[in-house]
Amino acid sequence: MAKHYDVLILGAGMVGIGAALHIQARGRSVAVIDKHTMAGEETSFGNAGLIERSSIFPYMFPRELGPLLRYALNLAPEAHYHLSALPGLASWLLRYWMNSSPAGALRSAKAALPLIERSLSEHEALMQASGSMHLLAHSGWMKLCRSQASFDKAVADAQKLIPYGRAFDVLDGKGVQAREPALRGTFAGGVHLRDPGVVKDPGGLAKAYAALFLTRGGEMRTADARALTQETDGWSLQTHAGPIQARDVVVALGPWSDKVYGPLGYKIPMAVKRGYHMHYAPAEGAVLNVPVLDVEGGYVLAPMLRGIRLTTGAEFAKRDAPPTPVQLEQTEPMAREIFPLGARLDAKPWMGARPCLPDMLPVIGPAPRHRGLWFDFGHQHHGFTLGPVTGRLMADLVTGAEPFTDPTPYAVTRF
Ligand SMILES: Cc1cc2nc3c(=O)[nH]c(=O)nc-3n(C[C@H](O)[C@H](O)[C@H](O)COP(=O)(O)OP(=O)(O)OC[C@H]3O[C@@H](n4cnc5c(N)ncnc54)[C@H](O)[C@@H]3O)c2cc1C
16 A cells, blocks of 8 residues: 655755755655665765855856867866767757857846845755754855966956845955965965855755654655656655655656656756765865865865865766766866865765756756656756755745746746
């Protein structure tokens, strides 16, 4: 006999757990399904932990000749591609390029703004409720610029944030040194973005939210989401602990969402930008106060509970191709130049995949051809940031409430 719930959430990453908590708060019975026994074991575990309230402008494809040439020659540490992946990625890359025009980038930024605006406060509410405020620092993060040209660009980019009320400090080389005394090397300057939140254990935060969901009466089940089946009056799934059913299902499988929407006949232009991380012991008792982005290196160093985490930029490759952490090998020496890193702490580099639509906006809303099926994926570089706030929007939509923001820009029908 199948156990019945109002809503099944497929995927226990930050996005799925965010949706589960908000739908549960509307009085619905909810079960979360994952292939792992615990939440936050995949992409939501390995990121840089930034709650990106200052990322008003999404990561668009560069249009200047210099970066394009470096990308084409696979020389840029912030981006790497597999030649074998290019044929499959060509049409997605073309759409990404087209959406990266100044007008397209502005359109995406305006569409994402209502989500970005509430991203930190939605996290804070869940952190308060789950007793995990200690994982958050209101420290912001810093862009470090080795050259005057990149410093000028970082300052110009920061100035674009002024109309949106974001705060930042422009620092010369001495100012950078004063703020982060353990940094070494010569910097033209830095920009310290003050509004983002910083989380010292992203996977731990997802687990704290999942624990809150369980305490409030939710259930987590281990299952392969690919076994989802449509019934006359809803959906069913075989889990390790028996069959379950629900009227509504939310697909929140991050980079694996195609495993469910693909067989149901949806063609959605989602690709992944893979990324890696490695932890290091700080050498000589060095302290890094806030995460730093080495602009020329395209990597982030972030202080985490486990050590200093180096996260790499984007790798354009097939999601399931074997890991090729060349960007980690390229950037580790650069990171060692600017900060006293000790031994590697992980046996091998962690790899994850940012699920990306070509306009850098997520897909949130109903699946047009299947009653009771909902999409909530494609959160690109900002899924850790946006999980709770898009969870609220998903709850509005699933329960038929007035959505807190117009969901049209996130509808799958835009493709
Ligand atoms: C290197 C790197 C750095 C990043 N830094 C940041 C950052 O600082 N800030 C930020 O906001 N974002 C960052 N991101 C992006 C962010 O991590 C992702 O957008 C976000 O984690 C996506 O969350 P999700 O819940 O959609 O996916 P996931 O966290 O991947 O969750 C999907 C879940 O689906 C489950 N699953 C998959 N297949 C199946 C199946 N067949 N059956 C059952 N379960 C299944 C998985 O086990 C997983 O738990 C970064 C990403 C990378 C790679």
